[in-house]
Amino acid sequence: MKTTIKFWGGLRTIGGNIAEVTYGNDRIIFDFGLVYNPANAIIDTKERKQSYVLDMLKLGAIPAIDGIYSKEVLTGDGFSIKTPLPVEESSYQTAVFISHLHLDHMGAIDTLSPHIPIHMTEGSKRLYDALEIVGEGLSVHRETIGMSYEQKIQIGEISVTPYQVDHDIIGASSFLIETPDATIVNSGDLRMHGANPQYTEGWLTNMASRDIDVLLIEGTTFRPDTKDAETAEEADILTAGIDSLPKQNGLGLFNIYHRNIDRINTFLQMAALTDRTPVLEVPTAYLAKQFLTDAKFEIYLDDSSKHSKIAEQLLTQYKGVTAADINQNPANYLLQNSYHLIHNLLDLDLKGSIYLHSNGMPLGSFDPAHSTMHALLDRFGVTYQSLNVSGHAKNEDILYIIDRIKPGVLIPWHSHHPELIKPLDPKQEVYYPEKLETWQPTLVPASD
Structure with missing residues (x-):
C-alpha cells in the first residue's frame, strides 16, 4: 500500500481547498468549504432542501467524492454529472477535518452524510455551536467532534494532529498527517503578524524539527497586482x-x-x-x-x-x-x-x-x-x-515558513497565483498538482 493525495479543489482559488489522503481503506479529507467569489455566484440553492446536495454537485460547488454523501440526498437524475457512490456503499473508513470556521473551509459540511465524522478543534466547535444559535448555521445541523491541540486522532492507519496557528478566527489549526509511509503538513490559513504570532511560531518550530515529506502551504497574498492597502499589524x-x-x-x-x-x-x-x-x-x-x-x-x-x-x-x-x-x-x-x-x-x-x-x-x-x-x-x-489586517501570512513570512520546514515537496495552494511562490532555497522541490489529480508523493528525504 502507498499513500496517495487527491486534490479536489483550492489549487488556484481562495478557499474551497479540499484534499483527500488515502492509505489502503483509510481516508481523511480536509477541509470542506466553498470557493468565495461573489461576482461569480450563480444561484442560491439552499431553498431547495430536498435536492440541495445534488444541486451543489451539478453546479460544481462540491466535489463528486465517492462515499461521503448519503444515498437519500443523491436520489434523482444527475443529468450532466456522474453521481458519486453513496456512503452506504463505500468500503472506506473516512473522516473529515476542518482547519477553521471560515466558510471557504467549512461551508459545505452540511452536504456530508451524518455517518461521516467531522473533526474540528474545541475552539472551532464552540464557535460553530454559537453561530447556530445566532442563526448563522448551515442549511442543516451536523454533529461535530472537538479536538484538543497536539492530541493525535487515529483514523485506521492515518493519524491527524492539530496544531494551533494564528489566523483571524478562534480555533484555527494546521494539521500534521502521518501514514505508515508519509508525513504531510497542511498549513491551513495562518499568519505571523496577527494578535497571537506565538501560535504560528510555536507550530513552525515544531514542524521544523521534523522530517516533513509534503507541505501544503497557503499562498493567499501572492498576486501580481497591487492589493488593497491593509494595516500592517x-x-x-x-x-x-x-x-x-x-x-x-x-x-x-x-x-x-x-x-x-x-x-x-x-x-x-x-x-x-x-x-x-x-x-x-x-x-x-x-x-x-x-x-x-x-x-x-x-x-x-x-x-x-x-x-x-x-x-x-x-x-x-x-x-x-x-x-x-x-x-x-x-x-x-x-x-x-x-x-x-x-x-x-x-x-x-x-x-x-x-x-x-x-x-x-x-x-x-x-x-x-x-x-x-x-x-x-x-x-x-x-x-x-x-482598517484591514489580513488573516493570511505576508509573502515574506510564507517564504520564511517554507525555508524553516524544508519539506521534501512543497505544494502551494489556496492562491490565485501559486506559481508566484518562489522558495528561498532554489533546490526546494515544488509540485503543482492538477485538479482531480491523484498523486503519490515521491518520498525523498527532507533536507537537513
Whole structure:
C-alpha cells in the first residue's frame, strides 16, 4: 500500500481547498468549504432542501467524492454529472477535518452524510455551536467532534494532529498527517503578524524539527497586482481608530466579521479609549458574551432584532439602544453596522460620522456590493476609513515558513497565483498538482 493525495479543489482559488489522503481503506479529507467569489455566484440553492446536495454537485460547488454523501440526498437524475457512490456503499473508513470556521473551509459540511465524522478543534466547535444559535448555521445541523491541540486522532492507519496557528478566527489549526509511509503538513490559513504570532511560531518550530515529506502551504497574498492597502499589524487597528474617532464630531460606525472575536474586542477597547459607548448588533453581542471576559457594551435594537429570543436574553444583562437614543448625541457612540444591515443607516443622524471598515463584508472591490456600500456612504457624506489586517501570512513570512520546514515537496495552494511562490532555497522541490489529480508523493528525504 502507498499513500496517495487527491486534490479536489483550492489549487488556484481562495478557499474551497479540499484534499483527500488515502492509505489502503483509510481516508481523511480536509477541509470542506466553498470557493468565495461573489461576482461569480450563480444561484442560491439552499431553498431547495430536498435536492440541495445534488444541486451543489451539478453546479460544481462540491466535489463528486465517492462515499461521503448519503444515498437519500443523491436520489434523482444527475443529468450532466456522474453521481458519486453513496456512503452506504463505500468500503472506506473516512473522516473529515476542518482547519477553521471560515466558510471557504467549512461551508459545505452540511452536504456530508451524518455517518461521516467531522473533526474540528474545541475552539472551532464552540464557535460553530454559537453561530447556530445566532442563526448563522448551515442549511442543516451536523454533529461535530472537538479536538484538543497536539492530541493525535487515529483514523485506521492515518493519524491527524492539530496544531494551533494564528489566523483571524478562534480555533484555527494546521494539521500534521502521518501514514505508515508519509508525513504531510497542511498549513491551513495562518499568519505571523496577527494578535497571537506565538501560535504560528510555536507550530513552525515544531514542524521544523521534523522530517516533513509534503507541505501544503497557503499562498493567499501572492498576486501580481497591487492589493488593497491593509494595516500592517493587528495592533495598528486600535492605534488608527483612536486617532481617527476624536477628529469626528458625529457617530462612529464600524463593520467587522464577527467570527473574529479578537476584532470585536479591539473595537470595544477603541470605544473605551475614545470615550464612546460601544453598541453591538444582537448576534455579535451574543458572541462577545460567550467568548470575551467582562466585555462592556450595549445592544442595538432595530426592528428585525428587538423581539428575538437572543435579544430578550441579552437584555437581562446589557442595555438596549435604539436609533432614537443614538440620535440624541451621536458622538457618544461607536456603533456596529454590518453590510446586510446597512439600511439601518437611514435611521441615523450621520452628520460628521465615520465608517471604519475592518475586514467586514464586502471584503473588497471584487465584490459588487463594495460599490453599493460606498455609494450609500457617499450619499450621506460619511467618512470612510479602511482598517484591514489580513488573516493570511505576508509573502515574506510564507517564504520564511517554507525555508524553516524544508519539506521534501512543497505544494502551494489556496492562491490565485501559486506559481508566484518562489522558495528561498532554489533546490526546494515544488509540485503543482492538477485538479482531480491523484498523486503519490515521491518520498525523498527532507533536507537537513
